[in-house]
Every structure is written in C-alpha cells, then in structure tokens.
Amino acid sequence: MALFRIFTARTYHPKEVIGGDLEPCVSYCAFNASYTNAVPPTFPVWTARGTCTAACRKTDMMDEEEKKNDKNTTITVLSISPTLTEDRSTPPPYRGTWDNDSVPSPGKKRNWGAVFWKPKSRWIWARGDGWNTPSKPTTKATDKGFKAGYTCSRDTIWAAFKKFRSSRGQCFALALLAVFGLLPMVLLGVFTSGGPGYSPYQQVFSDKIMGCGQSLGSPQNATASGIQKLFVLDVTFGRYSFAAVKTIDVIWDLFIGRGFQICASWAAYKAFCDALLLVIERQPASFRIFQRIALEGPSLDSLWTLTKELFTRNDTRTKFLFSYMFVATLYVLMVPIFLGAMTGYDSTNIPWINLDDSNNIVPASLIKPSWVALGTKNETFKHPACVDWSVVDKARQMDTARFGRCIYDFPGNMQTFTYDPYWSDSYDQTLESGSRQRNSNHAERPGNASMDIEINGQKYDYATLKSESGYCYGDVAYDYTYFEDRTRCLPDTANPSYKWGFATMMSGLFIFLTFGWCTSLYIVWQHAQCKSTLVQTGYTMTPLRAAFAMAKAAKKKTGLAEQQLIRAYTEDLENELYGRAGLVATSIEYGLFVEEPGVGDADQMYHGVRGVRARHVRGEVDVEAK
Incomplete structure (x- = not known):
C-alpha cells in the first residue's frame, strides 16, 4: 500500500497528474515569510522535471471536502514514497506514462561567440577579475587582426589568384620547377642526412x-x-x-x-x-x-x-x-x-697492410684472423704460434662439453661425454671473406681424454694453453691490435679495374x-x-620574329631596302646599327610589335597580336577563295 504525501508547493490539474513529468528532488524547504510554519521535509520530494524546488508543507492544509467541492479541483503531488514493507524492485505502472504529457521548454540557440569572447558573469575570485579586465582590449585587437587578414586575403591574395592564368604553360613551368629544382633538393637531403635523427645535407660538407x-x-x-x-x-x-x-x-x-x-x-x-x-x-x-x-x-x-x-x-x-x-x-x-x-x-683500390715500418706491404686478403697461442700455464713461447680457428673451435667445444657434463679430474675416472659440436669456422676465412659450416662429427669420448693441439710439431692440451685472438701472415702471429691504422688503399695490380x-x-x-x-x-x-x-595578349618571341623585328628596325634606321641591306658593307652597317664611330645606336621600340599600315595595304589597320591573327585568318580565306 503506497503512502502518498500531498503538499501545496505547486498545484496540478488532475489531468496533469496522470502521466505528469516528475523527477525526484532531494532538497530542503527554504524558510519564507509567507510560510512561517513550514517544515522542511527530509525525504525525497517528487516535483515537476526541471523545476526541482523544495516543497514546503503548510500546517493549515485545506480540508478534503472543500477541495472536492471546488470547481477547479487541483491535486498537488510532491512525493510518492512506498512503505517499508512494499516491494521496491517493481516500479509502479504509472511511471511509464509520466513523460507523455510533458511540455519541453522551447530550446534557445546558444551564442557561442558570447561564451568565448564575452563572459556572461564576472568571476568572483581575484584572479578572475584581473584576467577579465585585459580581455576586452585583447578581444578587440584580435577582431581587428581577423578583419585585416580577411580583407587582405579577399582584396589582394584572391584577386591575384583570379588573375593567375592556369594555362598549359603555367602548369608546365610548375612541373619543370618541381622536377629540376625541388625534387633534387629533397633527394639530396634524404641521402646525405647521415641517418635518422641527423640534419639533412650533413654529409655534403663533411670530410x-x-x-x-x-x-x-x-x-x-x-x-x-x-x-x-x-x-x-x-x-x-x-x-x-x-x-x-x-x-x-x-x-x-x-x-x-x-x-x-x-x-x-x-x-x-x-x-x-x-x-x-x-x-x-x-x-x-x-x-x-x-x-x-x-x-x-x-x-x-x-x-x-x-x-x-x-x-x-x-x-x-x-x-x-x-x-x-x-x-x-x-x-x-x-x-x-x-x-x-x-x-x-x-681505379678500384683494395686494402694493403704495412707489416713493418719498411713499407713491406701485402694485400689484406693474405692476412688471416687466427688463434694465437702464447704458451702454457708453465711455459711462455718465445714466438707466439698461429693455430687455425677450425682446430681451436673443435677443441674448445669438446672442452666445454666435457666440463659441463662429467667430472674428470680424479684417478680412475670412467665417465664419458658426447661431443655435440655447433658452428665452426671454415679453413678459408680471411679479412675480406669468411664462412662458417656445420660439423656433424658426433662421437662419445672418455671424460679424462685430452684435447691435443699440435703447435710447432708438439702436442699441447687445450686446457693448459694460454691464447688470444690475433692475425697471422704465413707462420708469423700478430696481436689483434698490431695492424690498427696500418692499412693503405692502393690499386689492385693483380686484377686492375675501375669504378665510376x-x-x-x-x-x-x-x-x-x-x-x-x-x-x-x-x-x-x-x-x-x-x-x-x-x-x-599571347605574343611569344621566337628567333624568326626577332630577325624580322631587327630587319624592320635596320630598314627604318638606315633607309635602305632589303636588297641594299643584304649587300651593304658589314663594317659600315655595324657602325650605324651598333652605334660605333660616334653614331647613335639603333633601338628596338615597342611600336615595332604593333602592326601599322604597310605599303599597298593602307586601308588595313591591325593592332597587337589579335590583329595579326585576324590578318592571318583573312589571308587563308583569300587563298581558299582563289
């Protein structure tokens, strides 16, 4: 059984109650002079959606009979609270129709310009007042800047763009500029940057x-x-x-x-x-x-x-x-x-190695990376010995397998281990080329077996040798740092070739x-x-037109006919045309390119290139008529 609390904060017509637009409002009644006896409710109050005002209950409520006799009977529903024993999980059926009779307030278009540029209310904290003060001149200056930019773009840039002739010549000129000017610059910057993170063109001016x-x-x-x-x-x-x-x-x-x-x-x-x-x-x-x-x-x-x-x-x-x-x-x-x-x-150069300070140079291909034996635990060799990497690799792998799988350093040891080799160096590895091959020599060996390596005709156990990496030329061993900065780039005399x-x-x-x-x-x-x-107007200068213009200017300057110009003395003609020997030089004027009436054609006047084209068309028509 639902308990209805009825108050008089707002009146509704009975038709408005059915399907009315209500929402819960948790607020308290503000004490008013006209409602001195109002009691602020402490329960959720249901009021019209959007109003959400506190409801005040008057102590002197109207009698129920007087409300029934009233012609304009009104009922104010401010709260609907179910009892504690009522099931709250199932909403009442009238909630589905509350939103049917709601009349939304007419929307008003928001003035976003006023939001951003003219705040409706001043800030009440100190920094807000200080910020709001210079915002008006800043806004005016910004508006002036926008207006000036718009005026410039409309009257200058757009006007120039409309005058721009988007002809085939313009497009062809832009294409030539992009291909021969811009594209090489981009490619040069990419290939000479020195890698990611470096500036372009860095390698152009470096050593x-x-x-x-x-x-x-x-x-x-x-x-x-x-x-x-x-x-x-x-x-x-x-x-x-x-x-x-x-x-x-x-x-x-x-x-x-x-x-x-x-x-x-x-x-x-x-x-x-x-x-x-x-x-x-x-x-x-x-x-x-x-x-x-x-x-x-x-x-x-x-x-x-x-x-x-x-x-x-x-x-x-x-x-x-x-x-x-x-x-x-x-x-x-x-x-x-x-x-x-x-x-x-x-010429194609190859690296040469300077073995000593007497310019004794050999090709770098003859210098092989090698394993250099310096001696044993109890003895130091007078001259370090060279051992091929393939032999050392095999002994090292066997020693590693034995050390990790069995104990062999006690008398009567009968343990064995399996040698499972991995990649080993080939015999033909040099400074310039080298490869590694798979060795499939799987064998079971006794744990106390020695890994013998032959050096200068004697056998030594690998476990007792002291060694390091180095290089060998012939039978002479060199430290791995000996050849630093001893390389020279010289032509390959055995196989001469060239590079471009x-x-x-x-x-x-x-x-x-x-x-x-x-x-x-x-x-x-x-x-x-x-x-x-x-x-x-479309006039294009060509060598032929230039020759005609020069002939016309020479004829006008000298007063000679075409045949006389052809047979005139070159030196005298050059003096008059070029202005030598104290004579005034001939000039090319703008009037030469604007056609005037000629001999035998006094009734015709053609101005500019359009006139020349019209004359050309008329000549073609006359030829076809004949």
Whole structure:
C-alpha cells in the first residue's frame, strides 16, 4: 500500500497528474515569510522535471471536502514514497506514462561567440577579475587582426589568384620547377642526412674518408678535407674495365651534361625574351642587346653585351634585370663543367697492410684472423704460434662439453661425454671473406681424454694453453691490435679495374645552384607574364620574329631596302646599327610589335597580336577563295 504525501508547493490539474513529468528532488524547504510554519521535509520530494524546488508543507492544509467541492479541483503531488514493507524492485505502472504529457521548454540557440569572447558573469575570485579586465582590449585587437587578414586575403591574395592564368604553360613551368629544382633538393637531403635523427645535407660538407673494403682501422691518407673534398669521388659503383668506364663517362657528358645545358638554355631564352618585352614596353632596347637575347640566346657574346649594357642604362630595374641575366647566363654556360666535375672514374683500390715500418706491404686478403697461442700455464713461447680457428673451435667445444657434463679430474675416472659440436669456422676465412659450416662429427669420448693441439710439431692440451685472438701472415702471429691504422688503399695490380661515381660535395653545390637558378628564373618569367601587355595578349618571341623585328628596325634606321641591306658593307652597317664611330645606336621600340599600315595595304589597320591573327585568318580565306 503506497503512502502518498500531498503538499501545496505547486498545484496540478488532475489531468496533469496522470502521466505528469516528475523527477525526484532531494532538497530542503527554504524558510519564507509567507510560510512561517513550514517544515522542511527530509525525504525525497517528487516535483515537476526541471523545476526541482523544495516543497514546503503548510500546517493549515485545506480540508478534503472543500477541495472536492471546488470547481477547479487541483491535486498537488510532491512525493510518492512506498512503505517499508512494499516491494521496491517493481516500479509502479504509472511511471511509464509520466513523460507523455510533458511540455519541453522551447530550446534557445546558444551564442557561442558570447561564451568565448564575452563572459556572461564576472568571476568572483581575484584572479578572475584581473584576467577579465585585459580581455576586452585583447578581444578587440584580435577582431581587428581577423578583419585585416580577411580583407587582405579577399582584396589582394584572391584577386591575384583570379588573375593567375592556369594555362598549359603555367602548369608546365610548375612541373619543370618541381622536377629540376625541388625534387633534387629533397633527394639530396634524404641521402646525405647521415641517418635518422641527423640534419639533412650533413654529409655534403663533411670530410670525406675514402674506404677500400675491409680494413683494420682507418686507412692511411684516406681522409680528404679542405678543397680536396670538393672533387673526391666518395660515392662509386661497380668494377669496370677502362673501356667500359670511359664509355659511361662520355655518355654522361654528352647526354646528361649537354642535354641539361640545352634544356636550361631553352628555359632561359623563354624567360629572358618575355622579360625583354617588358623592358621594351617601358623604354627602347638597344639593337645589340635585342640581338643577343632574342635572336642568339644565352652565349658568351650575350655576357659581354650585358656587361656593357650595365654601364649605359640609367633605369635601376633594367640594371637589376640585366645583372640577373648575366648570372643566369653564366650558370647555363657552366652546366657541362659542373656535371663533368661532379662525376668521374677511378681505379678500384683494395686494402694493403704495412707489416713493418719498411713499407713491406701485402694485400689484406693474405692476412688471416687466427688463434694465437702464447704458451702454457708453465711455459711462455718465445714466438707466439698461429693455430687455425677450425682446430681451436673443435677443441674448445669438446672442452666445454666435457666440463659441463662429467667430472674428470680424479684417478680412475670412467665417465664419458658426447661431443655435440655447433658452428665452426671454415679453413678459408680471411679479412675480406669468411664462412662458417656445420660439423656433424658426433662421437662419445672418455671424460679424462685430452684435447691435443699440435703447435710447432708438439702436442699441447687445450686446457693448459694460454691464447688470444690475433692475425697471422704465413707462420708469423700478430696481436689483434698490431695492424690498427696500418692499412693503405692502393690499386689492385693483380686484377686492375675501375669504378665510376659522384663527388658528394660538388654534386650538392650543383643542386643548390640549380634550385636557386630554377626558382629565380620562374619568378622573372612569372613577373613578365603578369606585367607585360604583349605577353598577356599571347605574343611569344621566337628567333624568326626577332630577325624580322631587327630587319624592320635596320630598314627604318638606315633607309635602305632589303636588297641594299643584304649587300651593304658589314663594317659600315655595324657602325650605324651598333652605334660605333660616334653614331647613335639603333633601338628596338615597342611600336615595332604593333602592326601599322604597310605599303599597298593602307586601308588595313591591325593592332597587337589579335590583329595579326585576324590578318592571318583573312589571308587563308583569300587563298581558299582563289
């Protein structure tokens, strides 16, 4: 039997009670002036969900009969507490319908900006007040920064991006920059980092140690430093004959060296011509510089002409451009020299060992790692003896098996042990090569058997010998530290061969220069693409167009016809065109590239490249009509 406690903290219509939205609230009644006799309940109070207010019970409760007679009968349910004897495990059936008639309060969209930037309430502790004070100017400064960044990106960056011509030429230029500029830099940083945890390009400028296979310590005179390491071939491949390695070197110089120079010259010609058109739009260019750049391309003559132009030009921008052209042209001319210097071939060296201080050297392949017997427990040998590792390995394994499996040091011992050998050294092990083989000689031996090793014609028990590791040349034993720093890298005279490879430092310098050259050339070309009117209309300079422009300028300057220009004296013509003998040099003006009415064609006017294309189309139509 459930005990219902009814209070008047909140009134509900009877329809609201059935299926009402209630929740337990454990709180206490706050004393109020209007409820002086209120008694704070100490039991859980069921109130409407979301309100969770303390219920106060009034002492003067209304009579039950008066509530029944009231038209708007209301019932306030604040707590439903089962008795102690009632089963609490089974929830009452009305709990399943309490949430049906609930009316959720309308959700309000939260202003997250106010949450982060404008706190609704001030902190009540001291540090909160101090932090809240400078937050307003900081917020204003941040807002200004965001607005300025947005304005810049909208008006400057986005405007420039919209003007960017995503043509095939632009994509091709970016691809060339990535392949010839960026990719070699990445590969060089990966292969010269020195391993994980090291900075890239670390091995480019470090001292070079020229190794020659397995050697004892660092080879003598093998460290290259200073200017020597610039040309040292420290990354080599293969063993070739002289004819084969020479063929590889010639192919490299011909196809890689000259081929890369051709590609660089073509790229420089394109960029220089567009930049020269931009210069001509600002002020006329001399006949000589136009000839060197637009007709001939990067060459030694263009270097000399650019040098003279630097002393005759007054425009700072033009001087800077011609200075860059001088350096870029010099790089193009030096490409084959760089590529030839960073590669090469050298004789294949092998390690040689200096046995003593009298330059008595022998190949390292004749020096064998060996077991050196120094003597017995009671005797020291005058000269240490060499014993092959295979013999010592067998004796050592037998001694270990005997020591671990039986007791043999008492008279009348009859115990036996089984020799179970593991890997042993082969007889042909040297400094440069060696192998280990499986010995399957399983045998049962007596526990008191001696492990005899023959040294200089006498037999010694292995257990009584004193020994150490070392090296042997012939019958002479050497301490394992004797050959430290006695190795020399010298050519293999018995089997002469050659290797081909790269000089790391020279290769790194060339890649750095190439990256700078590619990046700067792309910037110059891109500047002309964005600033030159002729380039933006699609005009492209070629050697043929340059020849026509020069012929037109020469005809205009000298007043000679085509036939007269062809048969004129070269010296007199050069003086007038190049400005020698006190004459004013011929200049290439912007008007030469804007078509004007010609002889026999006075009724036609074509402006810019679009007019030239229209004229070309009209000519094709006339030919088809005929």
